[in-house]
Amino acid sequence: MSEELDLFSERRKSLRVDLEFEAVRLSWQDASGELQAADGICIDLSRHGIQLAYGQPFKVGELIEVTFNPGTDAQNTVRGQVCRCSPANDTYRIAMQLF
Numbered sequence: 001m002s003e004e005l006d007l008f009s010e011r012r013k014s015l016r017v018d019l020e021f022e023a024v025r026l027s028w029q030d031a032s033g034e035l036q037a038a039d040g041i042c043i044d045l046s047r048h049g050i051q052l053a054y055g056q057p058f059k060v061g062e063l064i065e066v067t068f069n070p071g072t073d074a075q076n077t078v079r080g081q082v083c084r085c086s087p088a089n090d091t092y093r094i095a096m097q098l099f
Helices: 002-007
Strands: 022-029 035-045 049-054 063-068 076-088 091-098
Touching: 022 049, 035 063, 049 076, 063 091
Parallel strands: none
Antiparallel strands: 022 035, 022 063, 035 049, 049 091, 063 076, 076 091
């Protein structure tokens, strides 16, 4: 019995962050230098990267701020650079390297 429990025990030493399809706020500067903001969905988050779903494409190299829990006491913002953007059904999957 104890052997079965060991097979399913958590191997990570750090806490997991459950962000599957979590709403986030995206902020960026458009080509004219205007600050833009819109809602997106966090698909996955790791120590060095994030994958998002958003309705419009971003250019590779574009800088974006991602805010989790916007407008709450738990608000937290990370910054990153788009390294991949690909169409997926009616949205785009955006992969970013975090700074």
